[in-house]
């Protein structure tokens with residue numbers, strides 16, 4: 001185990017279905033760093049984070065001494081620099097560059113298809129808005145249906161239609177994504193990691209990784225991915241039913257939508 005006792009407890013503020021929270025959790029698990037996941041609570045946590053960090057971003061990390069951090073790329077880099085023994089970033093400068101490049105590519109570029117598949121289709125939007133309303137907004141005194149509508153509208157405005165995924169570009173986003181799956185399939189049929197002899201940073205990137213294995217590996221929720229329509233563990237360990245899923249079946253049937 002990496003000895004991070006002076007930092008403990010490390011509290012990860014996020015959501016059990018947030019891809020970036022999952023990326024951070026995967027990193028901690030791979031490095032054997034203990035952490036506590038706290039579901040953000042809105043609207044209160046927005047103000048708290050804006051005060052502590054200058055912006056609201058999920059996830060955010062708090063160390064025992066009160067320091068806050070955000071942005072998974074920078075947080076992981078900080079841990080890698082502070083605890084280099086058995087780190088995930090290769091020592092060789094060329095491999096290191098490729099590793100960081102892949103991490104950035106997965107982190108920034110695959111966000112768009114991830115959000116598209118989550119929020120564009122009714123079954124994904126239903127699942128995610130229901131889950132987030134229950135996990136992040138239990139105290140908000142409005143009916144669940146209104147919370148779900150607010151979440152769907154907000155997320156689509158920020159992450160799908162509002163991010164330029166219009167009716168004309170849907171096919172392009174999906175084609176690009178399916179092409180990536182084909183390319184990754186070719187790589188993973190030959191070796192367990194994208195490159196190198198050990199897991200690089202991209203190993204922790206959930207949107208890519210999720211499609212090939214479990215959604216929340218190590219959390220006791222193996223296999224709980226919306227696309228596969230299986231069960232997982234949600235807030236407080238409660239079982240979560242995911243919708244039987246469109247994306248997996250569409251891909252299996254060779255239909256991009």
Ligand SMILES: N[C@@H](CCC(=O)N[C@@H](CS)C(=O)NCC(=O)O)C(=O)O
Nearest residue numbers: 018019020056057058059071072073
């Ligand atoms: N580059 C950031 C991206 C994090 C991110 O985009 N988080 C989303 C939710 S998963 C967010 O906080 N968006 C702001 C908002 O929805 O208000 C990271 O790696 O942590």
